[in-house]
Amino acid sequence: DGGITQSPKYLFRKEGQNVTLSCEQNLNHDAMYWYRQDPGQGLRLIYYSQIVNDFQKGDIAEGYSVSREKKESFPLTVTSAQKNPTAFYLCASSNPGTGSNEQFFGPGTRLTVL
Amino acid sequence: SQQGEEDPQALSIQEGENATMNCSYKTSINNLQWYRQNSGRGLVHLILIRSNEREKHSGRLRVTLDTSKKSSSLLITASRAADTASYFCAPFSGSARQLTFGSGTQLTVLP
Numbered sequence: 103d104g105g106i107t108q109s110p111k112y113l114f115r116k117e118g119q120n121v122t123l124s125c126e127q128n129l130n131h132d133a134m135y136w137y138r139q140d141p142g143q144g145l146r147l148i149y150y151s152q153i154v155n156d157f158q159k160g161d162i163a164e165g166y167s168v169s170r171e172k173k174e175s176f177p178l179t180v181t182s183a184q185k186n187p188t189a190f191y192l193c194a195s196s197n198p199g200t201g202s203n204e205q206f207f208g209p210g211t212r213l214t215v216l
Numbered sequence: 217s218q219q220g221e222e223d224p225q226a227l228s229i230q231e232g233e234n235a236t237m238n239c240s241y242k243t244s245i246n247n248l249q250w251y252r253q254n255s256g257r258g259l260v261h262l263i264l265i266r267s268n269e270r271e272k273h274s275g276r277l278r279v280t281l282d283t284s285k286k287s288s289s290l291l292i293t294a295s296r297a298a299d300t301a302s303y304f305c306a307p308f309s310g311s312a313r314q315l316t317f318g319s320g321t322q323l324t325v326l327p
Contacts (some may be wrong), residue, residue: 108258135314144304145259145317160314192258202247203308203315207258 105129108193108208115180115187115215123178123211125193134176135194135205138162145192151176152198180213188215219316220248220288220305228324235295237321239288239305248281248288249306249315259304259317262290295325 106127115121125134133152137145147160151170165184170176176195180187190212194205223238239248247266251259265272265281265288272279278291288307292299302322306315 137317142319142322144319147314147316150314190256194259201310202249202264204249204261204264205251205259205306205315206261207251209258210256212256 106193106195106206106208108191108211110211111209113211113213115213117215118182120179120181121213123180123191123193123213125176125178125208127174127176127195127206127208129195129197129206130173131195131197131206132173133196133198133203134170135196136160136166136168136176136178137192137194139190139192139210148178148191187213189213220307220318222303222305222318222321224321225319226322226324228326229295231295231297231325231327233295235292235299235323235325237290237303237305237323239290239307239318241286241288241305241307243286244309245283245307246310247308248279249308250277250279250288250290251304251306251317253302253304253320255301262303292323295323297325297327299323300325 109124135150136148149168151157167179193208196205220239249264250262253259276293302320304317304320
């Protein structure tokens with residue numbers, strides 16, 4: 103069953119803590135993306151990766167870090183430097199080789215800072 | 217990066233009616249994609265229209281593209297309560313490496 107998964111679904115963090123959100127895909131896609139969504143708003147790009155061991159900052163990368171050691175995995179760490187991390191986080195993947203950049207999304211992780 | 221702007225921000229209709237959402241963008245594109253997001257869920261790809269296409273159909277969905285006006289519209293015919301969701305357009309130009317999403321249209325279909 104091909105797809106993209108995110109875990110956990112809900113995550114609570116105390117101020118000052120780092121947390122890592124998981125994103126895994128078995129679609130054999132080269133590209134992966136992390137977005138942040140605040141209530142009633144669109145998606146903002148945090149980081150993206152076109153290939154293993156390479157990633158680029160998106161529009162709102164400050165306070166976040168990523169790694170891409172494996173093709174199927176693209177974890178996102180929300181660091182204590184992120185001042186307002188409470189949001190809904192979405193991971194996506196795509197196959198740039200198709201030329202369309204159609205993206206497949208995971209179910210999301212809702213992060214709440216206590 | 218290229219960003220689509222959806223209009224209206226919110227739309228409320230009765231079940232069975234048609235729903236039309238619009239998207240405008242600023243620069244030339246290779247294709248334009250529409251996505252749906254149910255509340256608290258990830259986005260789902262609905263339909264893609266290429267820059268050399270003017271209209272495309274998929275089930276109850278009809279998408280049009282006018283590259284001269286840099287605009288697109290999504291029509292959902294015979295709407296159902298299950299169509300209640302946010303709808304986003306995402307224009308894609310080959311030079312960009314990522315999609316940029318606007319704030320979306322929140323569609324509510326009343327039973």
